[in-house]
Amino acid sequence: NINHQQTQDSLNTQQLLFTSTTFCKLIIGGQIAGVNKYYTMDRKVKFIRSTQSTIIQSQTEAECAPFFISINDLPKAHKRDLINLSLIDPETNNVLLVREKHAKFLKKPLHEKSESTLPGGYISLDSSRPWILYWVLHGLDLIDDLPCEHMLKGIVHTLESCWSDVKTNENGGGGFGGGPAQMPHCATSYAAVMALCIIAGCEESTYPEAKGLALDLLQRKRKDLLKWYVTLRYETVDEDTSKLVCGYRMHHDGEVDVRATYCICAVASLLNILTEELKLGAIEHIVSCQTYEGGFGGEPGSEAHGGYTFCALSALHILTRDSGLLSLASCGVNTISLEDWLVKRQLGYEGGFNGRSNKLVDGCYTFWVGGAIAILDLDRNWMDASTSTSDTFSKFDSGIYGDKLDPFHVQRFNSTGEYTKQIDNAGESNCGLTFDQQLLERYILLCGQDTNGGLRDKPSKSRDFYHSCYGLSGLSVSQHVLNKGSSDFEYSKSLYQGEGKNLLGATHPVYNIRIERVKSMIYSFVSSS
DSSP states (O other), rough: OOOOOHHHHHHHOOOOOOHHHHHHHHHOOOOOOOSSOOOOOTTOOOOOOOHHHHEEEEEEEHGGGGSSSSGSSOOOHHHHHHHHTTTTTTTTBOOOOOOOHHHHHHTTOOOOOTOOOOOOOGGHHHHHHHHHHHHHHHHHHHHOOOOOOHHHHHHHHHHHHHHOOOOSSTTTOOEEEETTTOOOOHHHHHHHHHHHHHHHHHHHHTTTHHHHHHHHHHHHHHHHHHHHHHHEEEEEETTTTEEEEEBSSSSSOOBHHHHHHHHHHHHHTTTTOHHHHHHHHHHHHHHBOOOOSSBBBBTTTSSOOHHHHHHHHHHHHHHHHTTTTTSSSTOOOOHHHHHHHHHBBBOOOSSSSSSSTTTOOOOHHHHHHHHHHHHHHHHHHHHOOOOOOOOOGGGGGGSSSSSSSOSSSBBBBBBTTTOOOTTOOOGGGTTSSSHHHHHHHHHHIIBBBBBTSSSOOSSSSBHHHHHHHHHHHHHHHHTTTTOOOOOHHHHHOOOOOGGGGGGOOBBEEEEEEHHHHHHHHHHHTTTHH
């Protein structure tokens, strides 16, 4: 990864100045030719040989290049256009997160049935209704713009309509499907529960009725979820160790992969239904999915992937804390090769992450890979922290829910009252995470934002709810996790250009809902058996 300051100096030298109309079109999401006076495709070749992959990579870099300009050097008329788009601060010229426009975009799916509908293209997501609700709710929660209580109550009722009982086995139970009368699925059950946790974790003084409805629904369905989860177990025996290995199916007769294990562990730990039976053999299965590259695939023998790696690490985080294990390495994970693979996902020019080797940058991996790195860094930080508390809340916290917290609730103080040891190779500007945070945030703010609202994969792609959710989530992880600042000035070091107006709510890197929602849920269900 190239140094952020070196990158910025190089880009300032390029002085990619072109008309404000062209720049606005590029920012909004128009197609980019990729060739202009300052950035050409015939520059010095940096690949050993040219392949289709290297050609597409060069085109992607060219697509991003026009955004990496020196705004301070732009003519006043061009700056005025960017100010009118709300993209830069009129006083500092810092790039801004266009919160109001993002909120307006994210609220598009939230309406009464009689009012309006989504565009016809969304029919392909008819079986993903809980996902859409989770994506938009979490995005709105991060920018502190949740909808009114009437709308939240409607969301609870909609999610309840997605519940399906399972009557094809003696255990019974049930889960949330993608829509009414659809079969239960681990992924949509996860999305539904997380959406409900966002509502149930709100302040009672602000949303008393919606909070009560969401908590009641979770309380009524939690035991049925547990019964159904048990029926998804897929048990085998390791031939070398004779140990039980257990993966989970995504649905009855469905595929077995680490997504299911993560979805089950996340829901079960929040609702206090993570039983010994659910945990049995799960760690062994996840560890067997680590590949020779260092990352995790969906199943043993498959290619390492950023999304599956996040699921594997998050599930292991929950399982190891609940089992009293001190680290990922203690359960058999090769953390050295894992870190090596993860940090190589950040692309030196664009600054964002890709999801696999030799793939293109994609805004959604801001969270999938950024969150995975955060969990790995928290794992190492956990070993240096004081772990004397053993209550229920500390089992899942990585130093988040202890008695001695930093002002941002993401790092525990040690027994001497000092911040826990930071990772040795992390620079001061990186505040403890093993990736260049400011370079990542630059990609999201400049290349990931559509100034009409919403976030996207890359500049040539359209905005959507999925990338909006995970772009904001990754930005939150980069801003908050292991931030060692004890003052506003020091804390701003983790923010691109030090712009405090871009600060989001703090998402939990394991569950990907705000930390206060996680804490509220754990407290709500700690006494439930």
